[in-house]
Amino acid sequence: MTMTNINTVALPPADVLGRFRVAQTMRQNWESLWQECSDYTLPYRSSTYGGLQKNTKIFDGTAGDAIDQLASSLLAQLTPPWSSWIGVAPGPLATPEEAEFLGPILRDVNEILQGHFDRSNFAVEMHQAFLDLVTYGTACLRFDETEPGNLSAFHFHATPLLNLYFLDTARGQLDASFCQLKFSTEELLARFPHATEFLQNSKLGPDTRHAVLYGTIPNPQGGYILSFILEPDQGDPVLLEQMIAPTAPFIAFRWQKSAGELYGRSPLMKALPDIKTANKVVELILKNASIAVTGIWLADDDGILNPANIKLVPGAIIPKAVGSAGLTPLKMP
Numbered sequence: 001m002t003m004t005n006i007n008t009v010a011l012p013p014a015d016v017l018g019r020f021r022v023a024q025t026m027r028q029n030w031e032s033l034w035q036e037c038s039d040y041t042l043p044y045r046s047s048t049y050g051g052l053q054k055n056t057k058i059f060d061g062t063a064g065d066a067i068d069q070l071a072s073s074l075l076a077q078l079t080p081p082w083s084s085w086i087g088v089a090p091g092p093l094a095t096p097e098e099a100e101f102l103g104p105i106l107r108d109v110n111e112i113l114q115g116h117f118d119r120s121n122f123a124v125e126m127h128q129a130f131l132d133l134v135t136y137g138t139a140c141l142r143f144d145e146t147e148p149g150n151l152s153a154f155h156f157h158a159t160p161l162l163n164l165y166f167l168d169t170a171r172g173q174l175d176a177s178f179c180q181l182k183f184s185t186e187e188l189l190a191r192f193p194h195a196t197e198f199l200q201n202s203k204l205g206p207d208t209r210h211a212v213l214y215g216t217i218p219n220p221q222g223g224y225i226l227s228f229i230l231e232p233d234q235g236d237p238v239l240l241e242q243m244i245a246p247t248a249p250f251i252a253f254r255w256q257k258s259a260g261e262l263y264g265r266s267p268l269m270k271a272l273p274d275i276k277t278a279n280k281v282v283e284l285i286l287k288n289a290s291i292a293v294t295g296i297w298l299a300d301d302d303g304i305l306n307p308a309n310i311k312l313v314p315g316a317i318i319p320k321a322v323g324s325a326g327l328t329p330l331k332m333p
Contacts, residue, residue, distance in 0.1 A: 013237040016215045016227045020178045023165035030263050034136050034161065037268050040275050041067050041135055059282040063275040067268060071130040081123040086114050120152035128158035133255050136161050137266035140177070140252040159250065166252065167217075168262050174252035175224070179214040188212070192228065192240040212240065216248050224248045296330040 039057055041064045058064075079085050088110040090099040125141060133139035142157040159179060167176035188195055188210050215227040223244045230238040254264025268275075294312055310318055310327070320326035 011217070011225050011227060011242060013227070013229050013239045016217070016229055017213070017231075017237055019167055019176070019217065020165060020213060020215065023167040023176075023178055026168065026262060027165055033269065037135050037266070037272065040064075040272070040279060041268060058279065059286060060275075060279045062278060063268070063271070067131065067134045070134045070267070071127055074130045074133070075123070075127050079122070079126055082118055084110070084114055086110060086117065088113065116152045116154050120154040120156060122154065122156050125156040125158040132158070132161050133253070133264075134266055135268050137255045137264035137269060138166075138174070138252065139254075140164055140174075140250050142179075142250055144249065164250075164252075166262055174250075174254070174262070175216070175218050175248055177216045177248070177250050177252065179216075179250070181212045181214055182209045183212055184209060188230075195230065195238070195240055198230070198238050213237075216250055219244055222246075291332070296332070297327045298330055299327050 043058050043064075075081070088106045090102045090106065094102065129139040129141045138161055140159045140161065142159050144155045144157065146153055146155045163180050165178040165180075166174045167178070183191065185199060185208055189199070211231045213227075213229045213231055215225075215229065217225045217227070219225050223246045225242065226245050226249070227242045228240040230240055255267065256265045258265060297312075299307060310316075318327060
């Protein structure tokens, strides 16, 4: 069962899913490293599908504080909120007369453009993207157009890297991307009215969360092919919508790229050995402090003394057998 809109292009859902499987394979080698980066800096990072990831490995918060500061510095230096960081000017091919004529017009355009950015959620979402950038080395910002009449014409969404899959292309850019989304039945119908027939024929309840694959693939004739595919538990995939867009809605960028690699490398990856060392040192210090407070004790196994009933608190009376040594402290090396 396949549903498309009038702007459909000839790209079968099976082809999109095949490319997605290739992108999944290419990302597998990075996932363990990304998880390790999260364990030591974002231990309570929640993903759309994995839920809240709790971790008890953290004993030193220096690394987590450092990535927050670096992400904030990038935001303040590159895209400072409520400051003019966008510049629109005549190009180098413009003549002096054209540049003089276009100058005032482009300044007005620049103010309007900056105003839309300031009134949107760009600052909040960009900070989250920078946080992913310094942690994982690759970040992605989704750009959407709002409905007419809204306060801002732009809407942004920092897409977590854990939900993104990129495919290497001949362009050497992160332009072929796949994103896994989750929609409730109500949200799915609001976004994809064409899914009504499929939902009526299925036995899914109103509280069901539907997995939708969002694929952005470069079109050889220009622009990008945007495909929204519903991934059912069984049977053929359902094409909800497919269209051609002049630009890609995902803006992906990397901190540093090594030759032959698709995903970026972050400054956190370079500092990960030092982070582990500092974390281990603090862990050993805390363990040593715990031993210093309570100590380690020796007791004769005489069948009378029960270590489970002993509480090392001030004023405690600990019974012992006649002639036995009772509790004796263990000498620490």
